[in-house]
Amino acid sequence: MPQHLWIKMANLVFELEKKLSTGQPSTGIVRNIDRMKNVLEEAGFMLLNPLGEPYNEARTDLEASITGEATGKLHVLDVIKPIVYTQQEDGRSLLQKGVVIVGNK
Amino acid sequence: MSSTINFAIDLGTTNSLIAKANNGSVDIFKNPSGMKVTLPSVVAFRKDRILIGDKAREYVEKDPANVFAAFKRKMGTGESFFIPNSGSFKTPIELSTIVLQELKNFIFTGESPASVVITIPASFDTIQSNATKEAGYAAGFREVLLLQEPIAASLAFANKEGKAGMEGRWLVYDLGGGTFDVALVVIEDDEMKVIDHEGDNFFGGVDFDNGILTQLFVPYLESHYGVQDLSSKMLSANGKYNKLYFQLLYKAEEAKIALSNNTTVDIEFDFEDEAGEEHEVFFTISRDQFDAIARERVLASIAFIRNLLTRNNLQSSDITEVVLVGGSTYIPLVRNLLAQDLGIKVNTTIDPTTAVVEGAAWYAGGRPSKATPLPAAQQPEAANTGGKTAPAAAASNIEIKTAFQSNSRDTEEYFAATIKNAPAGSSYRITRADGGFDSGLKPVAEKISEMLLLLPNSLNAFSLKLFDKQGFPLQVSIPEILIVQGKFSIYGQPLPHDICLEVDDTDNNITHLEVIFERNAILPIKKSITKTLSRTIVKGSDDQLLINVLEGSRYSSPQSNLPIGIVSISGKQLKSDLVKGADVDLTFEISESRDITVTAYISMIDEEFKQAFSPSARSINVTRLQQETDYLHRLGKRQLDKLLKTEKYEESAPLQRALNDLETIQTKLRTLSADDVTDTKYQLDDQKRRLAQIIDTAEKGDRMVELKEEYYQKKEEGRLLLQQSGNKDLLQRFENMSADEPTWINNCSTQFLRLKIGEMGRLIWEIKRKDVSYVTRVYLYYAGLSDDKYYNHSQVKVLRARGNEALGRQNPDEILSYAAQLHELLIDKDQNEAIKGTGLKG
Numbered sequence: 001m002p003q004h005l006w007i008k009m010a011n012l013v014f015e016l017e018k019k020l021s022t023g024q025p026s027t028g029i030v031r032n033i034d035r036m037k038n039v040l041e042e043a044g045f046m047l048l049n050p051l052g053e054p055y056n057e058a059r060t061d062l063e064a065s066i067t068g069e070a071t072g073k074l075h076v077l078d079v080i081k082p083i084v085y086t087q088q089e090d091g092r093s094l095l096q097k098g099v100v101i102v103g104n105k
Numbered sequence: 106m107s108s109t110i111n112f113a114i115d116l117g118t119t120n121s122l123i124a125k126a127n128n129g130s131v132d133i134f135k136n137p138s139g140m141k142v143t144l145p146s147v148v149a150f151r152k153d154r155i156l157i158g159d160k161a162r163e164y165v166e167k168d169p170a171n172v173f174a175a176f177k178r179k180m181g182t183g184e185s186f187f188i189p190n191s192g193s194f195k196t197p198i199e200l201s202t203i204v205l206q207e208l209k210n211f212i213f214t215g216e217s218p219a220s221v222v223i224t225i226p227a228s229f230d231t232i233q234s235n236a237t238k239e240a241g242y243a244a245g246f247r248e249v250l251l252l253q254e255p256i257a258a259s260l261a262f263a264n265k266e267g268k269a270g271m272e273g274r275w276l277v278y279d280l281g282g283g284t285f286d287v288a289l290v291v292i293e294d295d296e297m298k299v300i301d302h303e304g305d306n307f308f309g310g311v312d313f314d315n316g317i318l319t320q321l322f323v324p325y326l327e328s329h330y331g332v333q334d335l336s337s338k339m340l341s342a343n344g345k346y347n348k349l350y351f352q353l354l355y356k357a358e359e360a361k362i363a364l365s366n367n368t369t370v371d372i373e374f375d376f377e378d379e380a381g382e383e384h385e386v387f388f389t390i391s392r393d394q395f396d397a398i399a400r401e402r403v404l405a406s407i408a409f410i411r412n413l414l415t416r417n418n419l420q421s422s423d424i425t426e427v428v429l430v431g432g433s434t435y436i437p438l439v440r441n442l443l444a445q446d447l448g449i450k451v452n453t454t455i456d457p458t459t460a461v462v463e464g465a466a467w468y469a470g471g472r473p474s475k476a477t478p479l480p481a482a483q484q485p486e487a488a489n490t491g492g493k494t495a496p497a498a499a500a501s502n503i504e505i506k507t508a509f510q511s512n513s514r515d516t517e518e519y520f521a522a523t524i525k526n527a528p529a530g531s532s533y534r535i536t537r538a539d540g541g542f543d544s545g546l547k548p549v550a551e552k553i554s555e556m557l558l559l560l561p562n563s564l565n566a567f568s569l570k571l572f573d574k575q576g577f578p579l580q581v582s583i584p585e586i587l588i589v590q591g592k593f594s595i596y597g598q599p600l601p602h603d604i605c606l607e608v609d610d611t612d613n614n615i616t617h618l619e620v621i622f623e624r625n626a627i628l629p630i631k632k633s634i635t636k637t638l639s640r641t642i643v644k645g646s647d648d649q650l651l652i653n654v655l656e657g658s659r660y661s662s663p664q665s666n667l668p669i670g671i672v673s674i675s676g677k678q679l680k681s682d683l684v685k686g687a688d689v690d691l692t693f694e695i696s697e698s699r700d701i702t703v704t705a706y707i708s709m710i711d712e713e714f715k716q717a718f719s720p721s722a723r724s725i726n727v728t729r730l731q732q733e734t735d736y737l738h739r740l741g742k743r744q745l746d747k748l749l750k751t752e753k754y755e756e757s758a759p760l761q762r763a764l765n766d767l768e769t770i771q772t773k774l775r776t777l778s779a780d781d782v783t784d785t786k787y788q789l790d791d792q793k794r795r796l797a798q799i800i801d802t803a804e805k806g807d808r809m810v811e812l813k814e815e816y817y818q819k820k821e822e823g824r825l826l827l828q829q830s831g832n833k834d835l836l837q838r839f840e841n842m843s844a845d846e847p848t849w850i851n852n853c854s855t856q857f858l859r860l861k862i863g864e865m866g867r868l869i870w871e872i873k874r875k876d877v878s879y880v881t882r883v884y885l886y887y888a889g890l891s892d893d894k895y896y897n898h899s900q901v902k903v904l905r906a907r908g909n910e911a912l913g914r915q916n917p918d919e920i921l922s923y924a925a926q927l928h929e930l931l932i933d934k935d936q937n938e939a940i941k942g943t944g945l946k947g
Contacts, residue, residue: 022383027713028708028711031690031706031708032708034633035633035635035690038633038634038635048561053516057149057151057156057160057163057164057545058154058160058542058543058544058545058555059541059542059558060138060139060159060160060540060541060542060543061541061542061558063139063159063163064163065163065351065354065355066163066164066166066167067347067348067350067351068343068347068348069343077348078348078352080352080355083541085539085541085560091538091539091564091566092538092539092560092563093538093540094138094139094140094539094540094541097139097159099355101348101351103347103348
């Protein structure tokens with residue numbers, strides 16, 4: 001399967017997980033999402049959700065929109081797309097930057 | 106030195122790109138961080154570092170005094186920008202130089218081009234053009250050729266269509282993210298020329314995104330959720346809806362892109378109303394709605410074209426075509442209005458995002474490189490050092506000592522270094538090899554430090570580079586900074602042996618081991634796999650599904666490895682039958698103190714079975730032990746008979762003793778209850794494993810030779826078939842299998858070798874199934890069997906008739922499908938006795 005389709009699938013799995021995180025999904029649904037993530041991992045993709053992590057300008061793994069006054073320490077307030085790395089023979093490489101909104105907590 | 110220039114840069118107002126002509130093709134380089142081809146032409150002077158590109162753009166609105174974008178518009182003016190953070194000034198040329206130097210970092214081949222073609226807008230006058238050249242020289246290029254953007258784009262289109270050039274007069278319509286230009290281009294006296302141009306520096310794709318947001322999203326949310334003046338609330342820095350603004354802007358851009366290929370798009374997002382209630386908003390936007398928003402601006406761009414034509418006394422009919430450049434020209438409305446309103450053919454044959462740099466690279470690929478040195482006064486320091494990219498003399502005196510933890514469990518790690526004798530004004534930069542971290546350019550001091558962001562559970566490789574005051578790399582040898590995060594931490598304990606799962610090999614009627622965690626993996630560790638059931642387990646029956654986890658070599662037999670955890674799911678525990686082929690999700694976890702947790706989830710009955718095992722309390726399943734002992738006895742007996750037939754009495758003696766011992770175990774096991782609480786089962790298991798090794802060795806020596814021979818024969822057959830078929834994918838698979846061979850060929854069990862023979866057999870089958878003559882033979886074999894071999898004679902007749910027709914079409918898949926259907930109807934297709942095994946398919 002071409003890489004861009006894998007990324008699409010990774011984004012959909014992430015969105016699904018994000019939507020379910022607000023409610024109380026059945027264990028079966030959570031399990032299926034975990035299985036999808038395992039498949040992505042087997043295919044050599046690493047998904048990271050940076051929600052709540054500290055943000056600074058050296059983080060080239062994130063494409064950030066900075067909200068509010070943005071003084072002092074910044075954190076990731078919302079994640080629109082997850083960070084996706086791919087594992088190849090010569091090591092890992094960043095395939096998709098996380099699309100995030102950052103600001104003061 | 107290359108004989109042609111080859112390298113080209115599109116130094117854009119919004120984005121810049123770099124490409125290289127390469128023997129008849131063009132390679133566009135990607136940003137090593139994020140792998141995009143575009144670099145936003147933005148430079149940010151943050152408190153302690155300089156950021157270039159995407160990271161700089163993030164701060165355009167938050168720190169406008171220190172962040173500079175669209176400085177291309179100021180090229181050739183006397184204007185300088187004051188930077189409050191550094192208290193210094195930068196000219197547009199200096200800012201452009203920084204962007205050009207950053208683009209050079211995209212060249213992953215390690216080349217340092219001396220010559221380059223840089224594109225400029227058609228509107229640039231001589232002073233602006235010279236300013237661009239100056240930026241090129243300052244960035245270290247010794248030869249800079251300029252090319253107008255519309256000409257570059259035209260060359261890309263001309264090359265794509267295989268023509269020497271375009272014909273007549275044509276328009277280059279360039280609608281990017283934030284700027285719009287249109288140029289009238291012609292060939293006169295064999296020279297491609299821009300006759301006239303028009304433009305709007307404040308019109309581009311972002312206007313459409315904003316249009317979707319303000320004209321569709323905002324009115325919808327206001328009317329449905331009773332929010333007043335949402336736009337102002339979104340734009341207020343401290344407003345409740347400030348975050349929503351960025352979310353919606355992103356959604357708007359996504360919608361715009363999707364509507365280029367679809368007539369409608371569904372947008373969804375979460376929205377919290379003023380009362381604090383959460384809503385899931387689903388929103389459909391049609392292309393008609395989007396067109397209504399964009400129409401006015403696109404028509405305004407067409408009015409520019411009309412002006413251009415009128416000014417040059419031309420009619421639309423005088424224009425042969427309009428070529429499209431810039432990402433916003435993907436919008437169907439732009440293409441349609443240009444074609445309908447002006448009646449001019451629209452050329453969309455090339456990627457509008459990269460057309461300019463691509464055309465410039467084509468041009469560079471045909472221009473001889475002179476690379477004449479500049480007058481000394483204008484040369485960067487590098488040019489004085491015999492063409493090296495940095496003053497070697499200065500670099501050789503630099504002393505660097507680094508300090509950091511090579512293992513970390515934190516998400517970031519402190520890095521410090523002392524740097525002595527660096528030239529004044531030098532800067533440094535630390536980047537992570539995977540592209541996820543970039544410190545930006547920071548001034549060198551005698552002591553520097555940085556918090557390095559670590560990727561979890563990975564080896565993080567950082568590189569530290571130094572640059573002189575003009576931004577040229579200093580050739581200092583600094584070892585890579587390698588930090589292991591997470592599971593590889595020194596605190597973790599390595600596994601002394603492989604941890605394996607026992608699974609069934611129904612083809613060979615045996616079980617074999619499948620590795621879950623490899624030897625030396627660091628604890629704690631977790632892994633999930635999905636297996637399928639190899640047989641049906643009937644509800645209420647005594648049959649059981651066994652998840653048997655063993656410790657030992659993955660190459661040896663399951664019987665000789667140490668069982669460390671077994672989960673049995675018996676038919677009595679089931680609410681309904683477990684059907685062959687159903688999925689079982691298995692999760693294995695081993696803690697640092699070696700506690701093992703096995704979780705099995707069977708989705709078809711939505712049930713989870715979980716069991717934890719500690720290394721101090723071994724887990725033995727009596728039923729499984731019985732099965733294994735019986736299997737070993739059968740195996741040993743067969744081998745013994747063989748030895749006795751060949752009169753090898755001496756060798757048969759230990760085997761005979763082992764069989765006697767096994768029989769004793771069998772007897773004891775028959776009287777042992779499944780829930781026995783004494784140590785007996787552990788003692789019996791120990792004895793069984795010792796006997797398994799004896800039987801394994803006895804069987805192995807003899808059987809191994811035969812199996813190895815079979816394996817090598819299969820391998821040779823595979824190799825010859827691959828030579829004939831030339832299938833690259835299968836050849837790769839074959840090579841991978843062969844590369845792995847030395848690790849197991851001399852120390853594996855017979856079961857493992859059978860597994861490998863099976864693997865090779867499957868590969869051979871993959872090759873053969875594509876061979877028409879082979880599948881024809883297979884089909885003819887089944888079609889030729891007499892009717893009494895089959896169940897359903899009328900069906901066999903139909904299949905034969907269809908199969909015979911298929912032979913004429915020579916499609917191997919089709920022919921094979923008839924052979925397979927015939928095979929399914931055979932009366933005696935599965936004569937072999939199936940093993941009991943674990944119930945998990947290998």
